[in-house]
Amino acid sequence: MPRISQLPTLCGIPFFATLAAVALLPGSACSGNQLLKLTSPDAQADQLFGVSVAIDNGTALIGAYGDSQNGPFVGAAHLFNTATGAPVAKLTPADGQFFDNFGEAVALADGYALISSVGSDANGSLSGAAYLYDASSGAQLGKLLPADGAADDRFGRSVAVGEGVALVGAVGDDSGAGSAYLFDLSPLAQRTKLLPTDGTAGKEFGTAVAVGGGRAVVGAVGDNAFAGAAYVFDLTTGVQLAKLVPTDATAGSFFGGAVAIEGSLALVGAWKNDANGVDSGAAYLFDLDTGSQLAKLTPADGLAGNNFGRSVALEQGVAIIGSPGSGSVARGAAYLFDTTTLAQLAKLTPSIAAADNGFGSTVGLDGGFAIIGAPGDNQNGAFAGATYLFSTAPTIGGDFNGDRKVDNGDLNLLLGSWGSSTVPAAWINGFVAPVDNGELNLLLGDWGFGVSTAVPEPTAALLLMTLITLSQLVGNHSPR
Incomplete structure (x- = not known):
C-alpha cells in the first residue's frame, strides 16, 4: 500500500481510530479555535480596548473608554472586519468631552452601532448619553438622551440595539432604583421608559439590557440584597411580562449583571454566585414564554473567584459565558x-x-464566531487592552464552499482541486497552497458539522475509500 506521509486526524486523534465517531456524531468538538487578536490601531496604556464588545454580520465593534487621543478618557470605539482583522473606522462623538467614557457599553445589529458615554454631563454631572452610528459608514446618526435625564443617572450603563429599537440602561436614576429607556431608531425618538413594578432605591435596574423576539430583558443586580x-x-x-429570579437565589450573587436573549430563551449571569466557591459565578437559562428556569450553568472546572457569568451571549443554540477570573493568576476564560x-x-x-488581563469580561456571538474582550491586556502598555476572535464551530476549516456545512460539496471541491497551488475560485475557507493533506485534515476533522442528522454509514465508507484513493497523492506532498 502506498505510504501516507501524514496520517489525517480528527481532533488530534488518528482518523482511522475515530472514523466510527464521524458516522455517529455530526460536528466535532474541535471548536473554539483562536482566529485573531485585535488591538487598537493607536494603542496606548489605559485605553481599556475590549471593555465592551459586539459582533454582527462580519463586523466587530470594540469599546475603549480610556482612549485619551482627544483628551483624558474621552473614549472611543473601533469597527473591525472580522474576516481580515482590518480596522474599518474609529468612532468618537462629535461633542466628546474629558472623562465622558465613550465606549463603556456597545451594541451592534441591523447596520446600527450604539455606543454609550456614561460620563457625559449633558443633563448634569454623570447623567450619561448614548450615540447611534451607521455601522457601514461610521457616520454619527444621532445622540440619545432621556427626556427626564438628571445628574448621576449613568444613562448608558448598558445598551442594546435591534428590531428597530435601542434600549439604554440608567442604573443611577432615582437614587439608584434605575430605569431603562426604549428609543425608536427611525425616526430617532424616545418611545417609553421601562420601570419594574417593584422598583426601589438601590435596585440598579438597567445594569444589563438585551432585546430580541419582541421582548426586552433588563437586569437589576441590587434586587433583594443583591x-x-x-x-x-x-x-x-x-408592559412588564415577568420577573426572573433563580430558584436558589442568594444575597450577593449579582444575578442580572449580564443578560442575553435568543428567541424564547434568556441567559442571565450571576458572577458573584458561590456555586463552586466564593464568587465562582453561575449563569441561568430561562424560558421566556413561561418564565421558568431551565438550567443553572457552571463550568466543569469552576473555582472561587472565577466570576463566571460576568458576561453572556446567545446565538443559534450556543451560549458563551465569560469568566475573567479563571485560570492561573486570573488569566481569564470563556465557556461555550x-x-x-x-x-x-x-x-x-x-x-x-x-495575569489579570480581564479576558472574558465581555463577550459576543454571531455567525459561528465569538468575540471576547480582554481590557487588561498589556501588550501595548498597562491596560491598553485587546480583543480576541474565536471560531465557535469548525466551519472555518473544512467548510471550503462556505455553506456552513461540511459535507460532500466540500469533498468534491477537495478532489477537484487536489494539488492546486492557486486558490480555486469556488473555495471560501480553509485554503493554504497547495491543496493537499492539510485540507484533507480539515475536511475530516470537521466532517458533519452543520448537518442536523448523523452522517450515514455509506458516507463514512466513502470517506474511507477516498482516503485510500488519495493516499498516493498525499504521499507526493510534504506534510504541513
Whole structure:
C-alpha cells in the first residue's frame, strides 16, 4: 500500500481510530479555535480596548473608554472586519468631552452601532448619553438622551440595539432604583421608559439590557440584597411580562449583571454566585414564554473567584459565558454551552495571556464566531487592552464552499482541486497552497458539522475509500 506521509486526524486523534465517531456524531468538538487578536490601531496604556464588545454580520465593534487621543478618557470605539482583522473606522462623538467614557457599553445589529458615554454631563454631572452610528459608514446618526435625564443617572450603563429599537440602561436614576429607556431608531425618538413594578432605591435596574423576539430583558443586580433579578418586557407595549429570579437565589450573587436573549430563551449571569466557591459565578437559562428556569450553568472546572457569568451571549443554540477570573493568576476564560443539551462544548482561552488581563469580561456571538474582550491586556502598555476572535464551530476549516456545512460539496471541491497551488475560485475557507493533506485534515476533522442528522454509514465508507484513493497523492506532498 502506498505510504501516507501524514496520517489525517480528527481532533488530534488518528482518523482511522475515530472514523466510527464521524458516522455517529455530526460536528466535532474541535471548536473554539483562536482566529485573531485585535488591538487598537493607536494603542496606548489605559485605553481599556475590549471593555465592551459586539459582533454582527462580519463586523466587530470594540469599546475603549480610556482612549485619551482627544483628551483624558474621552473614549472611543473601533469597527473591525472580522474576516481580515482590518480596522474599518474609529468612532468618537462629535461633542466628546474629558472623562465622558465613550465606549463603556456597545451594541451592534441591523447596520446600527450604539455606543454609550456614561460620563457625559449633558443633563448634569454623570447623567450619561448614548450615540447611534451607521455601522457601514461610521457616520454619527444621532445622540440619545432621556427626556427626564438628571445628574448621576449613568444613562448608558448598558445598551442594546435591534428590531428597530435601542434600549439604554440608567442604573443611577432615582437614587439608584434605575430605569431603562426604549428609543425608536427611525425616526430617532424616545418611545417609553421601562420601570419594574417593584422598583426601589438601590435596585440598579438597567445594569444589563438585551432585546430580541419582541421582548426586552433588563437586569437589576441590587434586587433583594443583591441577590439580583431580571425583568422581561414587551417591546411594543412596554408592559412588564415577568420577573426572573433563580430558584436558589442568594444575597450577593449579582444575578442580572449580564443578560442575553435568543428567541424564547434568556441567559442571565450571576458572577458573584458561590456555586463552586466564593464568587465562582453561575449563569441561568430561562424560558421566556413561561418564565421558568431551565438550567443553572457552571463550568466543569469552576473555582472561587472565577466570576463566571460576568458576561453572556446567545446565538443559534450556543451560549458563551465569560469568566475573567479563571485560570492561573486570573488569566481569564470563556465557556461555550449547548443550550439544548446543556453540555459544555469548549473552554476558550487566549494563546498568550498575562495575569489579570480581564479576558472574558465581555463577550459576543454571531455567525459561528465569538468575540471576547480582554481590557487588561498589556501588550501595548498597562491596560491598553485587546480583543480576541474565536471560531465557535469548525466551519472555518473544512467548510471550503462556505455553506456552513461540511459535507460532500466540500469533498468534491477537495478532489477537484487536489494539488492546486492557486486558490480555486469556488473555495471560501480553509485554503493554504497547495491543496493537499492539510485540507484533507480539515475536511475530516470537521466532517458533519452543520448537518442536523448523523452522517450515514455509506458516507463514512466513502470517506474511507477516498482516503485510500488519495493516499498516493498525499504521499507526493510534504506534510504541513
